[in-house]
Amino acid sequence: MGKRRICLLGLFGLGNMGNDGSLESMLLHLRRIRPDAELCCICVDPIKVSKDHRIPTIPISWPGFSNPMLKICDRISAGIPGKLANWVRAIRHLRRFDILIIPGTSTLCDYRADPLGPPYALFRWSAAAKLCGTKLYFISTGAGPISRPLSRWMLTRVAAWANYRSFRDSVSKRFIASLGIDTRTDAIFPDLAFSLPVPNMAPPPKPDDHPVTIGLGMMDYKGWQTHSETDIIYSTYLEKMNRFAHWLLSRGYRVRLLIGETADERAVIDLKTALAESGYRIRTDGLPAPELCHVITETADSLHDIMEQMIDTDIIVASRFHNVVCALKLSKPTISIGYEAKNDDLMEHMGLGAFCQHIERFDVDDLIQQFEALLLGKSLYEGRVRRKLALMQETLARQEQVFEEIL
Numbered sequence: 001m002g003k004r005r006i007c008l009l010g011l012f013g014l015g016n017m018g019n020d021g022s023l024e025s026m027l028l029h030l031r032r033i034r035p036d037a038e039l040c041c042i043c044v045d046p047i048k049v050s051k052d053h054r055i056p057t058i059p060i061s062w063p064g065f066s067n068p069m070l071k072i073c074d075r076i077s078a079g080i081p082g083k084l085a086n087w088v089r090a091i092r093h094l095r096r097f098d099i100l101i102i103p104g105t106s107t108l109c110d111y112r113a114d115p116l117g118p119p120y121a122l123f124r125w126s127a128a129a130k131l132c133g134t135k136l137y138f139i140s141t142g143a144g145p146i147s148r149p150l151s152r153w154m155l156t157r158v159a160a161w162a163n164y165r166s167f168r169d170s171v172s173k174r175f176i177a178s179l180g181i182d183t184r185t186d187a188i189f190p191d192l193a194f195s196l197p198v199p200n201m202a203p204p205p206k207p208d209d210h211p212v213t214i215g216l217g218m219m220d221y222k223g224w225q226t227h228s229e230t231d232i233i234y235s236t237y238l239e240k241m242n243r244f245a246h247w248l249l250s251r252g253y254r255v256r257l258l259i260g261e262t263a264d265e266r267a268v269i270d271l272k273t274a275l276a277e278s279g280y281r282i283r284t285d286g287l288p289a290p291e292l293c294h295v296i297t298e299t300a301d302s303l304h305d306i307m308e309q310m311i312d313t314d315i316i317v318a319s320r321f322h323n324v325v326c327a328l329k330l331s332k333p334t335i336s337i338g339y340e341a342k343n344d345d346l347m348e349h350m351g352l353g354a355f356c357q358h359i360e361r362f363d364v365d366d367l368i369q370q371f372e373a374l375l376l377g378k379s380l381y382e383g384r385v386r387r388k389l390a391l392m393q394e395t396l397a398r399q400e401q402v403f404e405e406i407l
Contacts, residue, residue, distance in 0.1 A: 005038045006030060007058075007100050007134075008040070008041045008042070008102075010041075010043065012044060013043045013045030014044040014045060017261060018321060021322060023041065023043075023103060024196065025196050027053055028196075030403075040058060041055050043060055046058060095134075099134065099407065100126070100135070101139055104141060104142070104192040105141065106142035106143070106340070106342070108144065108175075110148055112223075115154070137164040138159070139164075139189075143167065143175045143176050145224075159179065160181050169191075169345040172342070173186060193329075194329060194396065195399075199304060212252075212315075213314055214253050214255055214256070214313065214317065215258050215318070217324075219260065220265075221233065224339070234267075244368070248371075255296070256313055257295065259320075260320030260322055280295055281293045283295065303322060306322075306326050307329065315378070316332045316335070319338060321338070321340070325346070328385055328388075332385075333377075333385070335355045335370050336357070337357050337367070339360070349388070350388045354370070
């Protein structure tokens with residue numbers, strides 16, 4: 001096999017730690033099994049991705065004409081010249097590569113996405129790969145739902161063009177099959193983030209009077225699509241999380257606030273402001289000393305940061321899918337307040353299917369009952385997750401074998 005020229009594509013560098021973790025995991029696989037491969041990444045923030053991963057990068061979309069006259073002509077022509085230029089540059093770039101990989105992430109859906117945004121960008125690059133004879137691989141991808149007809153039309157064709165597909169859960173595979181695509185030979189492998197290394201950090205010894213620490217994974221959630229009820233959805237979610245946090249703190253538990261995307265910092269700020277107004281002491285990035293605080297918040301830039309913060313926790317309650325993945329990687333008993341079926345599928349697979357609620361419908365009293373049950377059986381559920389993780393290692397080994405075959 002000659003030297004491989006491999007390009008990766010995704011919404012990398014825009015602050016979603018799960019997306020960036022999927023890219024990192026795929027690069028670790030590629031550098032291990034194809035150390036001489038020529039690698040490149042098509043992404044949202046090429047400067048950040050290049051700096052973080054030491055890889056050449058290409059902007060996912062052309063920034064537009066720099067010449068003022070051409071800008072005016074492009075505007076008068078309804079942006080058609082710019083759109084054509086984007087197609088030309090996609091073909092020109094992909095002619096140089098053997099394989100285009102979309103690693104992990106929820107690519108085949110339209111979460112808060114205009115059809116002419118991420119779905120169209122994926123369609124453009126996938127069509128360019130098809131035109132250039134570049135193989136298109138979806139690896140451990142997430143799929144569905146797709147609520148807008150144009151997005152569904154484009155993403156259905158993208159999925160059908162793939163030379164190889166694997167999914168991170170059965171929900172995604174069933175969704176793609178529902179689009180009329182034959183998925184009988186498509187494999188299901190764990191999310192790519194499960195291949196990331198776990199931090200080599202042991203929690204410090206805890207004195208007998210050390211409070212139980214609960215990790216709350218906050219999310220700047222505003223609904224699946226932008227609409228008039230966006231603010232209501234967010235404020236309702238925040239009010240419920242505030243009630244649950246107050247319940248925890250009033251019973252002597254400590255709360256550690258977590259994020260999964262930079263946008264989630266808004267939810268953390270809003271919640272800690274409400275808690276501070278109620279008199280609870282907040283620790284931010286190391287000050288004051290943690291033993292003097294009720295609530296802890298720290299900055300995070302990656303899934304590694306998230307896992308390091310989770311080491312200090314006893315139970316995790318989270319919404320972001322990759323917050324749930326990180327918690328399970330650390331064998332933490334977890335409650336999922338998810339916004340997609342992917343959370344429920346993963347929790348069921350890991351033996352925690354009874355500890356799920358939907359983010360727009362969850363009930364605080366039910367959440368308290370789930371928390372008390374999880375805390376009471378903490379050792380039991382930790383052992384269950386560890387056994388599931390051990391079995392997952394066999395599946396990850398098979399996934400590595402597939403990578404060696406197709407890459």
